Amino acid sequence: MKTGFILGTLVLVALIFLYEWPRINRTQKKEKIVFIALLSLGTILAIVLILNPDLPGPTQMIDYIYKPLGRMLGK
Amino acid sequence: MIEKGKISATQMGIMMYLTIIATAILLVPAITARQAKQDMWLSPFWASFIGFLTVYIAVQLHQLYPQKNLIEYSEDILGKFLGKAVGLIFLFFYLHVSGIIIREYGEFIVGSFLLHTPLVFVMGTIILVCSFAVRCGLEVIGRLAEMIVPVVIIMILILLILLIPDMEVANMFPIMEKGMMPSLKGAVIPQGWFTEFFLIAFLLPYVADRNKAKKWGMISVVAVMLTLSFVNIAVLFVLGELTAGFIYPAMSAVRYISIAGFLEHIEAIVAALWVAGVFLKIAVFYYALVLGTAQWLNLSDYRPIIFPVGFLLLLFSIWSASNLMELTHFLGSSSPFYRISIQMGIPLILLFIAKWRKRASNSNQGKYQG
Numbered sequence: 049m050k051t052g053f054i055l056g057t058l059v060l061v062a063l064i065f066l067y068e069w070p071r072i073n074r075t076q077k078k079e080k081i082v083f084i085a086l087l088s089l090g091t092i093l094a095i096v097l098i099l100n101p102d103l104p105g106p107t108q109m110i111d112y113i114y115k116p117l118g119r120m121l122g123k
Numbered sequence: 124m125i126e127k128g129k130i131s132a133t134q135m136g137i138m139m140y141l142t143i144i145a146t147a148i149l150l151v152p153a154i155t156a157r158q159a160k161q162d163m164w165l166s167p168f169w170a171s172f173i174g175f176l177t178v179y180i181a182v183q184l185h186q187l188y189p190q191k192n193l194i195e196y197s198e199d200i201l202g203k204f205l206g207k208a209v210g211l212i213f214l215f216f217y218l219h220v221s222g223i224i225i226r227e228y229g230e231f232i233v234g235s236f237l238l239h240t241p242l243v244f245v246m247g248t249i250i251l252v253c254s255f256a257v258r259c260g261l262e263v264i265g266r267l268a269e270m271i272v273p274v275v276i277i278m279i280l281i282l283l284i285l286l287i288p289d290m291e292v293a294n295m296f297p298i299m300e301k302g303m304m305p306s307l308k309g310a311v312i313p314q315g316w317f318t319e320f321f322l323i324a325f326l327l328p329y330v331a332d333r334n335k336a337k338k339w340g341m342i343s344v345v346a347v348m349l350t351l352s353f354v355n356i357a358v359l360f361v362l363g364e365l366t367a368g369f370i371y372p373a374m375s376a377v378r379y380i381s382i383a384g385f386l387e388h389i390e391a392i393v394a395a396l397w398v399a400g401v402f403l404k405i406a407v408f409y410y411a412l413v414l415g416t417a418q419w420l421n422l423s424d425y426r427p428i429i430f431p432v433g434f435l436l437l438l439f440s441i442w443s444a445s446n447l448m449e450l451t452h453f454l455g456s457s458s459p460f461y462r463i464s465i466q467m468g469i470p471l472i473l474l475f476i477a478k479w480r481k482r483a484s485n486s487n488q489g490k491y492q493g
Contacts, residue, residue: 064430072427079427082420086431093438105442106219107453114457114464 050098057094061087125417125425126261129331134265136339136346137272139320142407143347145400146227147316148279149371149393151351152358154455156366159309161295163359163366167351169310171344173467174317178340180470181320185327185336187477193324193470194418200477209469210419214412216465218432221408222439223450223458225250228401229440230447231371236394246440249398249405254433256406257413258426261329264406271399278396279350282377282389283357289379290360313351315459318466320344325411370451409436 064087072079097103130138155163188196193213198206229246237245256264323340330336354373358366361376369375377390413432417425444450 061434064434068427068430076423076427078420079422079424082422083427083431086428086435090431090434090438093435093442097438097442102445103442105444106215106439107223107443107449110219110461111453111457114460117457117460119456 053098054095057091057098061091125423126329126414128260128262128265129329130261130265130326132330132332132335132339134269135323135326135330135336136343138265138268138326138403138407139323139340139343140346140350141268141272141275141400142322142404143316143319143343144275144350145397145404146224147313147347147351148354148373149231149397150227150451150454151313151316152355152372153367153369154312154451155309155355156359156372157309157455158312159306160364160367161359162298162306163309164295164352164356165306166309167313167348167355169307170313170317170351171348173314173463174320174344174347175341177318177320177467177470178323178337178344180467180474181324181327182337182340184324184470184474184477185333187481189333190328192328192414192418194415196477197473200473200480207419209473210415212465212469214415214419217408217412217415218435218439219443220462221405221412221436222443223454224401224405224408225436225440226443226450228398228405230450231397232394234447235371235374235390243437243441247437249402250409250433250437253402253406253409254429256402257410258429261326261410264403264410267406268403271403275396275400278392279354282380282392283353285380285382285386285389286357286361286376288382289376290357291363292360294360294363295356311459312455315454315462317344317347318462321466321470322407322411324470325414370447409433412436 068083072083152163155166159166184193184196188199191199194210197209197213200206201209225246228249229242232245233240233242256267320340320343323336327333327336358372358376361379362369362372366372374390374393377393378388380389381387409429409432413425413429416428416432422428444453
């Protein structure tokens with residue numbers, strides 16, 4: 049099951065890459081670096097999330113910071 | 124400047140109207156009702172003050188730095204390092220909030236219509252569609268808004284009219300049984316939605332008729348306030364005290380519509396409205412996020428990063444909550460403070476510093492001249 053999801057993610061990433069890469073101008077070096085960086089960040093995050101779905105996320109972090117205020121609203 | 128398109132002030136107002144109400148009409152009545160009970164129709168009025176304030180702050184900042192948007196002028200105001208830090212906070216905020224919006228959409232569609240479709244697929248398709256809209260630029264999103272909003276308003280009015288036979292005005296009484304506090308407490312949650320008006324900080328530099336921008340921003344706030352109050356009143360009249368128990372009260376209220384035995388199951392229209400509205404909402408957030416990221420990294424074009432950011436959005440929407448209960452709990456407890464502090468708190472501080480800097484530099488110039 050998990051290998052399937054990982055394969056699916058890789059296919060999706062490959063499709064994004066194949067679609068977008070030829071469209072970036074050869075002169076836009078910085079864009080290429082950012083594109084690759086963001087895409088690999090996404091891939092790594094996706095694989096981590098597939099292997100460990102209960103990873104505490106951004107919502108938990110924000111909830112932790114704002115909890116004292118949130119308690120004001122009760123419950 | 125990365126974005127070359129121009130929108131009119133009217134388009135900006137219309138765009139923001141739909142952006143705010145798209146998720147607000149569906150989720151907010153229940154969360155408001157939990158705090159405000161039968162006074163829930165009052166809450167949007169209190170909440171709108173923060174909407175006016177947010178528009179005012181965004182317009183004031185825009186007047187100080189007419190050609191720039193938030194990511195660019197925060198650097199001018201706070202200096203290179205702190206400015207970049209504020210920009211990063213905003214980018215993370217928009218990534219997270221867009222993820223939550225997409226999750227709300229996915230849960231709604233999977234929970235009420237496409238029961239057997241995987242959540243990831245539903246969310247992935249809306250992101251794909253939105254990424255095409257974002258790719259076309261701001262002008263296209265503006266024109267889309269002009270096309271969708273009249274339909275949405277007419278549909279909301281028709282639904283409200285069709286609900287009249289099921290309404291029970293007595294549900295509203297006693298008005299302010301426990302004083303103002305419950306309605307004020309209930310206003311905290313819509314406030315979170317009203318602060319989303321700060322998105323105009325990303326749109327203002329591309330508005331062609333700038334002197335009208337403030338007027339249309341304010342009109343948009345009033346329109347959102349009226350829509351939310353009317354929806355809250357209608358839901359309250361139909362469902363009464365039960366409102367807080369539903370996840371999507373507006374949807375459940377519409378299920379009551381049954382005219383002469385053949386005009387039934389109109390909730391499909393609500394769903395259609397909602398898909399259209401959320402499509403625009405996600406597109407606007409997505410646009411702000413992609414444009415902001417490109418400016419933060421000093422790129423010359425934002426189009427190459429649309430799909431990678433969309434992929435991240437999909438991941439954040441999955442990551443942001445493990446189920447719908449957790450999501451609505453977050454929306455009802457910490458999220459309003461989160462949204463208010465970032466979309467109103469930080470800009471307010473920026474505005475004060477910017478004003479103070481302007482004044483300091485002006486008085487310095489005065490000294491040299493004198």
